[in-house]
Amino acid sequence: MSEDSRRLRTAAVIPAAGRGVRLGPGAPKALRALGGTPMLIHAVRAMAASRAVSLVVVVAPPDGAPEVRALLDSHTFPERTELLVVPGGDTRQQSVSLGLQALPEDVDVVLVHDAARPLVPVDTVDTVINAVRGGAPAVVPALPLADTVKEVRPDSGGGSEPVVGTPERARLRAVQTPQGFDRDTLVKAHETVTFDGEGATDDAGMVERLGAPVVVVPGHEEAFKVTRPLDLVLAEAVLARRRVTDGYA
Numbered sequence: 408m409s410e411d412s413r414r415l416r417t418a419a420v421i422p423a424a425g426r427g428v429r430l431g432p433g434a435p436k437a438l439r440a441l442g443g444t445p446m447l448i449h450a451v452r453a454m455a456a457s458r459a460v461s462l463v464v465v466v467a468p469p470d471g472a473p474e475v476r477a478l479l480d481s482h483t484f485p486e487r488t489e490l491l492v493v494p495g496g497d498t499r500q501q502s503v504s505l506g507l508q509a510l511p512e513d514v515d516v517v518l519v520h521d522a523a524r525p526l527v528p529v530d531t532v533d534t535v536i537n538a539v540r541g542g543a544p545a546v547v548p549a550l551p552l553a554d555t556v557k558e559v560r561p562d563s564g565g566g567s568e569p570v571v572g573t574p575e576r577a578r579l580r581a582v583q584t585p586q587g588f589d590r591d592t593l594v595k596a597h598e599t600v601t602f603d604g605e606g607a608t609d610d611a612g613m614v615e616r617l618g619a620p621v622v623v624v625p626g627h628e629e630a631f632k633v634t635r636p637l638d639l640v641l642a643e644a645v646l647a648r649r650r651v652t653d654g655y656a
């Protein structure tokens with residue numbers, strides 16, 4: 408049996424090491440409550456809801472791995488789901504790299520999913536996995552934009568920014584997670600691609616730099632990222648509706 412034919416497992420890496428500065432003061436964002444349960448627990452359950460996902464690697468705040476392990480141990484997940492916890496880094500990119508390093512050899516498909524997207528539906532997770540299993544090396548769930556987007560020249564000072572252009576909206580997509588990858592492609596991207604400034608804002612962007620194809624599949628409105636306080640209000644409302652209509656825990 409070749410090495411590749413033994414790799415048949417799908418894992419999810421959940422970067423959860425961010426502070427959540429834009430959400431305001433408090434605990435690290437992934438540990439803040441949504442419907443009385445930490446956002447991270449919702450995100451892990453969202454990945455574990457897919458029958459294809461048998462391993463979830465949680466990337467904890469750098470000094471918080473023991474607390475995150477204890478938190479996971481105090482909640483229930485499907486029996487089929489193995490959970491690992493590793494400490495994260497200073498940037499999202501570093502945290503994802505540290506999560507990838509923890510993957511066992513038999514994993515061939517990797518999802519990378521923000522802890523800050525706790526309510527992604529399982530159908531979206533499965534759509535991404537199926538597209539990777541169907542042969543795409545990198546798959547991104549995304550939605551068309553509601554707003555028109557302007558490209559500006561930032562840092563011009565004085566509170567106003569000159570507009571450089573207006574990209575054609577019909578060609579733009581707002582990308583979400585989980586992003587799905589052939590493991591070797593994603594690892595190569597993390598080992599070889601470097602970004603200046605803010606760094607890569609998503610993993611698919613790193614794979615694009617490798618020159619490998621990246622495809623978009625339909626995302627979901629409820630896969631939005633909890634970034635600012637208003638997002639938390641929306642997340643609480645979605646969760647409350649699910650609890651009434653779907654019996655969601």
Ligand SMILES: Nc1ccn([C@@H]2O[C@H](COP(=O)(O)OP(=O)(O)OP(=O)(O)O)[C@@H](O)[C@H]2O)c(=O)n1
Nearest residue numbers: 422423424425426427428429497498502522523
């Ligand atoms: N050093 C970091 C920074 C971010 N993340 C994770 O990357 C995801 C997306 O990042 P974002 O929403 O920007 O989270 P924060 O960095 O926590 O937010 P902020 O920029 O407002 O501080 C989150 O699940 C966050 O925990 C991470 O694992 N390690």
Ligand SMILES: C[C@](O)(CO)[C@H](O)COP(=O)(O)O
Nearest residue numbers: 499521582583584608609632
């Ligand atoms: C990966 C991501 O969620 C795709 O939209 C996004 O780029 C993360 O950005 P953040 O600034 O780290 O939240």
